Structures are given as structure tokens and as C-alpha cells.
Amino acid sequence: MKPLKVLVLMHKHLVPPQDTSGVDTEKAEWKTEFDVVTTLRAIGHEAEPLGVEQDLGIIRSTIDTWKPHIVFNLLEAFHNVSLFEPNVVSYLELLRIPYTGCNPRGLLIAKDKGLSKKLMAYHRIPVPEFAIFHRGLKIRLPKRLAFPLIVKSLTEEASLGISQASVVEDEQKLRERVGFIHESVGTDALVEQFIEGRELYVGVMGNQRLRVFPVWEMQFSKMPDNVHRIATERVKWSNKYQEKYGIQTAELKDASDSVVERIQHLAKRVYRSLDLSGYARIDLRMDTEEKLYVLEANPNPQIAEGEDFAESAKQAGVPYKQLLQQIITLGLQWRPERNGG
Numbered sequence: 001m002k003p004l005k006v007l008v009l010m011h012k013h014l015v016p017p018q019d020t021s022g023v024d025t026e027k028a029e030w031k032t033e034f035d036v037v038t039t040l041r042a043i044g045h046e047a048e049p050l051g052v053e054q055d056l057g058i059i060r061s062t063i064d065t066w067k068p069h070i071v072f073n074l075l076e077a078f079h080n081v082s083l084f085e086p087n088v089v090s091y092l093e094l095l096r097i098p099y100t101g102c103n104p105r106g107l108l109i110a111k112d113k114g115l116s117k118k119l120m121a122y123h124r125i126p127v128p129e130f131a132i133f134h135r136g137l138k139i140r141l142p143k144r145l146a147f148p149l150i151v152k153s154l155t156e157e158a159s160l161g162i163s164q165a166s167v168v169e170d171e172q173k174l175r176e177r178v179g180f181i182h183e184s185v186g187t188d189a190l191v192e193q194f195i196e197g198r199e200l201y202v203g204v205m206g207n208q209r210l211r212v213f214p215v216w217e218m219q220f221s222k223m224p225d226n227v228h229r230i231a232t233e234r235v236k237w238s239n240k241y242q243e244k245y246g247i248q249t250a251e252l253k254d255a256s257d258s259v260v261e262r263i264q265h266l267a268k269r270v271y272r273s274l275d276l277s278g279y280a281r282i283d284l285r286m287d288t289e290e291k292l293y294v295l296e297a298n299p300n301p302q303i304a305e306g307e308d309f310a311e312s313a314k315q316a317g318v319p320y321k322q323l324l325q326q327i328i329t330l331g332l333q334w335r336p337e338r339n340g341g
Contacts, residue, residue: 001325003044007068008037009059009075009088012051032304033074039305039324040072047072054079056091063097070331071099073300076157083111083155093336100331101278102299109274110297113154113190116274120294123273125266128285128293130192135182139175145193150230151177154188157298159233161185167194167228195285195293199231200252202267203301203312205279207330210271212264213312214251221246231283249308251315259290270297278330281309303327 016034017023025034033049040047050062052075063071071092078084086107092099102110110116114132121127131142132154147169153161161181168174174191181189203213220229222245234241242248252260267282274297281301285293301309305320313323 001329003046004069004328005066006040006045006047006070006072006328007062007066008033008040008047008049008072009052010049011075011077012053014074015049015051026306032302032307035305035320036072036074036303036324039321043321043325045328052078052088056088059088059091060095063095069098070328071097072328072331073099073101074303076300082157085111098331098334100327102280103275103277103334103336106274106276106280107299110276110280110299111155111157113152113296116297117192119273120270123269125269125273126291126293128193128195128295130190133178133182133189133191135188139178141171141174145191147174148194149174149191150194151181152190152192153181153185154190156185156187159231159236162230162232163234164228164230164232166232167230194228195287196228197285197287199229200263200284200286201249201308201312202263202282202284203279203309204267204271204276204282205313205326205330206271207277207334210268211316212267213309213316213318215255215260215263216249216308216312217252218249219247221248223247249311251312255290259286263292266292266294270294277334279303279309279327 010033014030014033016030016037025031028034037047037049048066052059073089075088076082076085078088086104089099089107090104109119117127117130129144131145133139149168151166151168151174166177168177178189178191181187199218201216205211218231223229235247263284270282271280276297276299278300280297280299282297283295285295303309310320310323314320
């Protein structure tokens with residue numbers, strides 16, 4: 001492909017410094033943004049980072065003056081509100097500028113975990129039994145829900161608000177944890193059947209034709225037996241906690257080919273059922289009897305080099321430079337007026 005002008009949208013506080021000498025870029029909070037910009041430039045593209053916080057005007061003015069061929073979208077929220085993420089992509093569509101990653105409808109559906117679970121259940125995709133507890137309303141536990149349960153934010157991502165205390169065994173603990181989500185996280189609460197088992201991730205990429213990457217697993221090699229093996233906030237983001245309990249992600253190795261095929265086929269069904277495009281990560285649990293449950297879909301997942309999505313792509317024979325190029329190609333091929341109907 002000929003060199004392109006790529007405008008890389010990112011959060012304002014995550015714009016990498018121009019001079020990174022003396023900085024460990026592997027540990028920087030802007031590692032993803034740095035990896036994407038430097039790799040696009042290494043491929044031969046002209047990549048321009050643009051920090052965005054609460055002003056859509058800066059996006060339009062930069063597009064008008066710089067005239068990029070495509071926008072590489074790394075935004076996960078707008079004005080610090082994660083639910084506004086689809087609106088930015090809708091704005092890009094109105095500007096008639098190609099962009100990478102998921103379309104606004106797929107983002108909207110996937111980010112509302114209650115709505116996405118209802119859609120998946122309609123398509124006979126196995127999901128844990130669940131209920132939604134809205135702020136300001138009484139907590140009434142449906143009879144179909146049996147303990148243990150896990151309590152999460154309905155709309156926040158990156159395991160925000162999830163800890164070992166999120167798994168509850170009785171109604172009193174349920175009320176306490178739902179109250180924590182309502183008050184401390186500030187969102188409605190999603191309560192679902194807790195699936196004891198293994199945490200699995202599957203990368204999927206494509207618009208109409210899909211490619212599924214090897215199944216990845218979160219491993220807990222040093223975790224005590226009395227601790228739930230779940231992706232808590234500390235598990236995902238604390239390096240010390242990861243080292244202490246031997247937490248890492250790697251390819252699922254001790255499963256039969258038929259199990260892996262079932263997981264990958266299920267991931268594709270989820271991707272299509274939620275109208276996703278570009279690239280996404282599907283999160284699942286597998287119990288001791290190898291029964292699968294889909295937890296959620298994550299469009300536009302973490303794309304830094306060395307992270308789960310990029311590593312699973314690499315395992316499938318797609319190195320990082322090629323991965324970013326394919327993401328751009330998919331963005332250029334997406335036509336909202338044709339593909340978005």
C-alpha cells in the first residue's frame with residue numbers, strides 16, 4: 001500500500017512526548033499510543049497524533065487542514081464519559097472520513113453489557129444468567145439468579161470496580177456490592193451468575209469476512225485455592241500483584257482441537273450478532289465441564305505491542321506491523337452507507 005496520512009486520535013493526556021529519551025516506553029501510560037504512532041511511521045505512513053478531550057472542533061479543523069486519508073481511532077471515551085465513544089465515531093462518519101476499528105452501532109451495543117447480553121441470548125449464544133440493578137431503585141433479586149453471583153459495572157470497562165469482593169454468596173453482600181457500584185463507580189450494576197472456571201479471550205478481526213486468532217487464557221499459577229480466578233482491576237493493572245500470583249496471559253494449550261474450534265466459532269457468532277467491525281476481543285468463561293459462557297465483547301481492545309490481542313495475532317502469523325496495516329485496510333474498506341445497514 002502507498003504511504004498514507006494517518007491522523008491518530010487519542011486522549012489528550014496520552015499523547016506521547018516528542019522526545020522519549022530516558023523514558024521506559026514499555027512502562028509508560030501512553031505505550032499504546034506510542035506503539036501505534038511509531039509503528040505506522042516505521043511502515044512508511046505519515047502518522048500525526050491528535051489529543052482529544054472535549055472538543056470535536058479540533059478533530060474537524062485538523063481533518064480540514066491536514067486532510068488525512070484515514071483516522072486511527074484510539075479513543076475510549078469523550079469528555080471522560082465512556083458511553084460517548086460511539087458518538088465520536090458517528091461524527092467521523094458524518095465528516096465522511098474513513099476510520100479504524102468498530103462502527104458506532106457495534107460500539108453502542110457492546111458497551112451496554114445488558115443490551116449486548118439480551119441480543120446474544122436472542123441468538124442462542126450462551127451467557128450467564130443476569131440482571132441489571134439501576135441506581136435509585138430497590139434491589140430485588142430475580143428468582144432465576146442463584147448464588148454465587150458477580151457484581152460489575154454495567155457500562156465501565158477495564159475491570160473498573162471489580163475485585164475479589166465482587167463475587168458474593170448471599171443477599172446482604174449483594175446489596176453491599178451493588179451499592180458500591182452505584183456510589184463509587186457511579187453506574188448501574190450488572191449482576192450475573194458466577195462461572196467458576198477459566199478466563200478466555202479471543203481476538204477477531206474483519207468486517208464481513210472474519211479472521212479469528214488463537215484462544216488466549218489468563219493464567220493464575222501462584223494464586224491460592226481460596227481466591228477466585230477472575231480478571232479484577234488489580235489483576236489487570238498491578239504489575240506487583242501479577243508477579244506475586246504468577247498472573248499472565250498466554251495461548252490456551254491444554255484443550256482439544258474441538259474445544260478450541262468451538263470457542264473460536266462462538267467468538268465469530270458473537271462478533272456478527274453484535275454488528276461489530278474492524279477488530280474486537282471476545283471474553284468468555286469455560287467451566288470444569290468445558291461448557292462455554294460469553295461474558296462480553298470488547299470492540300477496539302488494547303492494541304499495544306505485546307498485549308493479548310497483538311500477541312495472539314503474532315501467534316497466528318500476523319506480526320505487529322502487519323496487524324496495524326490490516327486494521328487500516330479494514331478501515332478503508334468500511335463504508336457506513338453500505339456496511340452499516
